[in-house]
Amino acid sequence: xxxxxxxxxxxxxxxxxxLGIYFAxxxxxxxxxxxxxxxxxxxxxxxxxxxxxxxxxxxxxIGMASGCLAGLITGLLHVYLKMNVLLAGILMTTAAWSVSxxxxxxxxxxxxxxxxxxxxxxxxxxSTQWAAILVGAxxxxxxxxxxxxxxxxxYGLSLRAAGLNxxxxxxxxxxxxxxxxxGLIIAxxxxxxxxxxxxxxxxxxxxxxxxxxxxxxxxxxxIGMSVFKTPRIIPSIAGVILGILVYRVVVTLALKLGLPPYFxxxxxxxxxxxIVALRSHGLGLxxxxxxxxxxxxxxxxxxxxxxxxxxxxx
Amino acid sequence: MSSTSRxxxxxxxxxxxxxxxxxxxxxxEVVTAADNINLIVxxxxxxxxxxxxxxxxxxxxxxxAGSLLPDSGQIFVAGEDVTDLPSWQRTGRVAxxxxxxxxxxxxxxxxxxxxxxxxxxxxxSFNLKRAAGPRVRDIAHAALKPFSMGLExxxxxxxxxxxxxxxxxxxVAMATSRDPGLLLLDEHxxxxxxxxxxxxxxxxEAIVRSRRxxxxxxxHDMNHAIKHSDRLILMHRGKIAMDLDQExxxxxxxxxxxxxxxxxxxxxxxxxxxxx
Numbered sequence: 001x002x003x004x005x006x007x008x009x010x011x012x013x014x015x016x017x018x019l020g021i022y023f024a025x026x027x028x029x030x031x032x033x034x035x036x037x038x039x040x041x042x043x044x045x046x047x048x049x050x051x052x053x054x055x056x057x058x059x060x061x062i063g064m065a066s067g068c069l070a071g072l073i074t075g076l077l078h079v080y081l082k083m084n085v086l087l088a089g090i091l092m093t094t095a096a097w098s099v100s101x102x103x104x105x106x107x108x109x110x111x112x113x114x115x116x117x118x119x120x121x122x123x124x125x126x127s128t129q130w131a132a133i134l135v136g137a138x139x140x141x142x143x144x145x146x147x148x149x150x151x152x153x154x155y156g157l158s159l160r161a162a163g164l165n166x167x168x169x170x171x172x173x174x175x176x177x178x179x180x181x182x183g184l185i186i187a188x189x190x191x192x193x194x195x196x197x198x199x200x201x202x203x204x205x206x207x208x209x210x211x212x213x214x215x216x217x218x219x220x221x222x223i224g225m226s227v228f229k230t231p232r233i234i235p236s237i238a239g240v241i242l243g244i245l246v247y248r249v250v251v252t253l254a255l256k257l258g259l260p261p262y263f264x265x266x267x268x269x270x271x272x273x274x275i276v277a278l279r280s281h282g283l284g285l286x287x288x289x290x291x292x293x294x295x296x297x298x299x300x301x302x303x304x305x306x307x308x309x310x311x312x313x314x
Numbered sequence: 315m316s317s318t319s320r321x322x323x324x325x326x327x328x329x330x331x332x333x334x335x336x337x338x339x340x341x342x343e344v345v346t347a348a349d350n351i352n353l354i355v356x357x358x359x360x361x362x363x364x365x366x367x368x369x370x371x372x373x374x375x376x377x378x379a380g381s382l383l384p385d386s387g388q389i390f391v392a393g394e395d396v397t398d399l400p401s402w403q404r405t406g407r408v409a410x411x412x413x414x415x416x417x418x419x420x421x422x423x424x425x426x427x428x429x430x431x432x433x434x435x436x437x438x439s440f441n442l443k444r445a446a447g448p449r450v451r452d453i454a455h456a457a458l459k460p461f462s463m464g465l466e467x468x469x470x471x472x473x474x475x476x477x478x479x480x481x482x483x484x485x486v487a488m489a490t491s492r493d494p495g496l497l498l499l500d501e502h503x504x505x506x507x508x509x510x511x512x513x514x515x516x517x518x519e520a521i522v523r524s525r526r527x528x529x530x531x532x533x534h535d536m537n538h539a540i541k542h543s544d545r546l547i548l549m550h551r552g553k554i555a556m557d558l559d560q561e562x563x564x565x566x567x568x569x570x571x572x573x574x575x576x577x578x579x580x581x582x583x584x585x586x587x588x589x590x
Contacts, residue, residue: 150442152444152445152446153441153442153443153444153445154430154431154434154439154440154441154442154443154444154445155440155441155442156442156445157423157427157430157431157434157440157445157446158431158434158435158440160420160422160423161420161423161431164420164421164422164423165416165417165420167381167417168416168417168418168419168420169402170380170381170400170401170402171379171381171401171402171405171410171417171418172402172405172431172432172435173402173403173405173406173434173435173436173438174402174431174435174440175400175402175438176402231421231422231423231472231474232472
């Protein structure tokens with residue numbers, strides 16, 4: 001039980017990030033790594049604003065806006081420099097590190113004496129853990145509900161269309177480049193929201209919080225997409241939220257079992273590998289060589305290799 | 315714009331001196347896909363476009379649709395210059411149905427959602443109202459019913475779960491429900507089995523005729539091209555080699571058409587075109 005609670009406590013504040021990654025990768029089909037940089041920029045902006053005395057909610061909102069700005073720049077690089085999103089994202093993430101430092105003016109900022117959303121909720125008599133769970137759940141649920149609504153509107157539908165097939169979408173009257181930019185703005189805003197929440201929850205901002213954070217969302221996305229294999233929005237979003245919880249519980253469990261903290265990233269990678277393996281092979285993964293299941297597995301793999309395509313990002 | 319209010323004196327499509335060249339793989343090799351094409355299509359006419367592979371049919375269609383821009387020349391749709399308009403701005407005037415169903419409907423969206431996009435795309439007003447509401451569902455229902463495939467009762471099914479023929483039926487229904495002045499059909503039934511192809515083709519023709527939508531239809535089926543068109547255009551090496559109106563093509567047979575083509579160009583059409 002305590003493991004589940006710790007999983008929810010640490011996991012749910014990463015919900016917006018996971019949904020942002022879902023939005024960029026799954027809905028828009030844009031492999032945007034800027035999300036990692038936006039997470040840091042969102043955290044840095046919030047930290048600076050809190051120290052300057054702004055209220056936590058406004059600091060969160062402006063933190064989100066700073067992420068949106070990073071997404072806008074990636075989108076413009078993609079559309080106007082005809083740059084691959086993956087490449088633009090890598091460059092933006094590199095730049096974001098310096099930008100975060102420039103915003104903060106130092107390598108880390110302590111928020112120990114500043115009020116945050118979490119201390120505000122604790123003020124109602126809740127424990128630190130329950131306050132974190134409540135804020136994380138509220139943030140994830142709000143973002144999930146807004147996304148579900150948005151993606152079923154005409155405009156949201158046009159974004160999904162632009163992420164499915166650009167030629168078909170343009171044929172139908174959708175200005176796809178504008179949709180891609182809008183999609184990147186939304187996704188990065190969500191990543192920055194998680195960054196801002198994480199900073200408020202842990203009570204300090206360090207420039208290194210962004211490093212490798214995209215993998216957390218990726219793990220949630222992979223788990224979520226493996227639970228419900230459907231292009232429909234509601235089960236997909238529910239799957240991503242479930243995915244972030246499963247992922248955090250697994251990591252907590254690994255730490256409880258005595259793995260040293262520096263193994264967290266290895267555990268993350270192994271969890272994602274395991275999920276992807278189960279997703280692509282099912283139980284055939286454990287098939288005894290020579291059996292029908294193993295043969296079917298081999299045929300599936302061969303078919304995948306026969307249909308593999310190169311993707312040149314330059 | 316309703317079909318009755320269309321001005322009959324303004325051509326539905328006018329292509330003026332359009333040229334398109336592509337760089338070949340050779341060093342200075344240039345392929346002329348469209349060689350100063352001139353074409354005027356009257357409103358409500360069904361024009362069949364035939365020719366061997368590489369004759370420029372698809373290039374012409376893509377230039378009208380806007381996915382390719384001509385190197386020189388102009389394109390007018392319903393009297394309006396659309397030469398430099400991006401494809402997404404032409405959707406109120408031009409609708410396209412391509413050969414591959416994947417390029418016409420979104421498999422990951424439901425039929426109703428596909429219609430919602432087509433409907434919003436008509437006026438290009440993608441607002442924050444709920445898509446696929448009762449109004450769109452009524453449009454979809456009415457547009458799908460004539461195909462008698464039972465699709466009108468499956469509006470919440472993902473388009474990806476439909477067969478190729480059903481998806482092409484949805485594509486045609488979507489394209490015509492927007493009431494365009496000009497419909498481009500790029501071999502839209504050639505990936506279907508003969509029975510399905512006939513059903514989709516006949517229904518397409520019925521809709522197009524009843525709404526008087528000018529249609530430019532690329533096909534490899536000579537028989538069909540002769541029978542179901544008001545005008546037949548044969549393209550060869552980027553040029554219009556033969557242009558037959560209703561009277562000129564009356565009594566024309568497939569062998570007759572092929573021998574006229576041979577006399578005109580000194581070449582024979584490849585087997586695939588003859589056999590199709």
